[in-house]
Amino acid sequence: MFKFYRGTTFPEAIALGEGCQHHNDIFWCDSFEVAVYLSQGAVAEIILDELPPHFNDYQSLVKIKGYPEQRPYRIWGISSDYYEKDKGLYNHIEDFKIHYEGSDYEKS
Numbered sequence: 830m831f832k833f834y835r836g837t838t839f840p841e842a843i844a845l846g847e848g849c850q851h852h853n854d855i856f857w858c859d860s861f862e863v864a865v866y867l868s869q870g871a872v873a874e875i876i877l878d879e880l881p882p883h884f885n886d887y888q889s890l891v892k893i894k895g896y897p898e899q900r901p902y903r904i905w906g907i908s909s910d911y912y913e914k915d916k917g918l919y920n921h922i923e924d925f926k927i928h929y930e931g932s933d934y935e936k937s
Contacts, residue, residue, distance in 0.1 A: 830876060830877070830878060830923075831859075831876070831877040831878075831879075831880060832859065832874060832875070832876050832877075833857040833858065833859055833874070833875050833877075833905065834857065834858055834859070834860065834861050834863070834864035834872050834873065834874050834875075835855060835856065835857050835858075835864060835872065835873045836863070836864040836865060836866065836867030836868030836869070836871075836872055837855075837868060837869060837870075837871055837872070837873055838869045838870050838871060839870050839871040839927070839929070841871075841873075842871040842872070842873040842927045843927070845873050845912075845925075846873065846925045846927065848912075848913060848919040849913065850907075850909040850912040850913060851909075852909065853908060853909055854906050854907065854908050854909070855906075855907055855912075856904045856905065856906050856907070857875070857904065857905045857907060858902055858903065858904045858905075859903055860902055861874070861928075863893055863896065863902055865928075865934050865936060866893065866895075866896055866936075867893070868930060868936065870929070870930045871927055871928065871929055871930065872927070872928040872933075872934070873925070873926075873927055874925070874926040874927070874928060875918075875922045875924075875925055876922070876923050876924040876925070876926075877921050877922060877923060878921075878923050879921065880921070881916065881917060881918050881920075881921040882916065884905065884918070885905075887905045887906050887907055887911070888903055888904070888905050889903075889904060889905075889906065890902065890903060890904075891904055
């Protein structure tokens, strides 16, 4: 099982859950804490049983500006084409959750 998170807004989280990515490129990470830091009210969580083809081709290591732990974090930059197309990321999602700021987590 694989879990990935995106810190985002509530409306964008709903759209992602419906298979619609409104930005050309968005970033997912494998750290809930980093996603909370980057969130604007919500964290989208996707759970996959298996990774879609070529998924790790989109991976890179970055340091998150302003994040307390200045170590490299893995992120995946996913294009809207790759998220939405027939054999893309959305079609591999087994479960999708939205975590709400103030309910599921507190932003410090």
